[in-house]
Amino acid sequence: MKPVMERVRRTKTFAALKQRIDGPLPSYLWLRARGVVHYVSAGHLPRKRALREYLASTAEPALQVGSGVTRLPGWLNSDLLQGDIYLDLSRPLPLPSAAFKYVFSEHVIEHISERQGKQLLGELYRILQSGGVVRITTPDLRKIIAIYEDRNPVITREAYARFLDNMTGKHHERGCQIFNDYMHLWGHLYVYDEADLVAKMREAGFEAVVRVEPGQSDHPRLRNVEHHGLPWQNDAEAMCIEGTKPAKGA
Numbered sequence: 001m002k003p004v005m006e007r008v009r010r011t012k013t014f015a016a017l018k019q020r021i022d023g024p025l026p027s028y029l030w031l032r033a034r035g036v037v038h039y040v041s042a043g044h045l046p047r048k049r050a051l052r053e054y055l056a057s058t059a060e061p062a063l064q065v066g067s068g069v070t071r072l073p074g075w076l077n078s079d080l081l082q083g084d085i086y087l088d089l090s091r092p093l094p095l096p097s098a099a100f101k102y103v104f105s106e107h108v109i110e111h112i113s114e115r116q117g118k119q120l121l122g123e124l125y126r127i128l129q130s131g132g133v134v135r136i137t138t139p140d141l142r143k144i145i146a147i148y149e150d151r152n153p154v155i156t157r158e159a160y161a162r163f164l165d166n167m168t169g170k171h172h173e174r175g176c177q178i179f180n181d182y183m184h185l186w187g188h189l190y191v192y193d194e195a196d197l198v199a200k201m202r203e204a205g206f207e208a209v210v211r212v213e214p215g216q217s218d219h220p221r222l223r224n225v226e227h228h229g230l231p232w233q234n235d236a237e238a239m240c241i242e243g244t245k246p247a248k249g250a
Contacts, residue, residue, distance in 0.1 A: 047085040066108030121204040131247040140239035141193040154236035206243030
């Protein structure tokens with residue numbers, strides 16, 4: 001069923017329909033309706049069972065939040081719509097404290113509000129073990145502004161406009177159209193820059209908060225975990241920020 005839906009979502013007919021009805025409320029209602037289906041099979045009791053079995057199976061438990069269709073081998077993959085377990089990142093996480101060595105999210109935190117994002121960072125800190133590491137890959141506002149100003153080193157504004165045209169079925173003639181559609185069409189509620197996200201992670205308690213390139217990390221488990229979009233997209237649009245939960249007694 002999922003491959004069929006993915007093919008439908010890539011058609012021009014679907015893009016045209018989405019263009020007509022897209023907006024914050026319809027997108028939110030559609031997302032929640034789809035989430036109910038996943039909750040039935042992977043929420044509450046099924047989640048408890050999957051979590052218990054996963055934690056017993058590995059010495060270095062790793063959680064991917066907002067996995068979407070991308071399942072990382074050896075990780076517990078969680079999502080509102082699919083994955084091993086159901087998780088709603090806008091609410092406190094029904095997961096035990098100090099359970100995971102690594103947590104990773106890719107293009108997720110920008111889809112919840114700033115308040116919910118702060119709550120999520122606190123929850124990720126809570127569920128990490130002492131010395132555990134979180135990696136957050138999310139759009140970088142400065143890179144998006146650079147596309148708008150046609151000074152992004154990875155892609156020209158004209159090429160990005162063609163990319164958006166193909167994705168949405170619309171025609172993007174000006175930078176203003178590109179910027180607004182990027183910020184709103186996919187349900188982006190709060191887009192961070194590096195200074196803002198780093199500050200919020202430190203407020204949540206993380207130390208050694210650093211920016212790294214997509215695919216790169218001092219931690220082998222966190223290398224080459226990004227799979228969002230086309231190969232150039234994270235380089236053109238996103239940043240990767242890692243933070244460590246202080247070791248006990250440090």
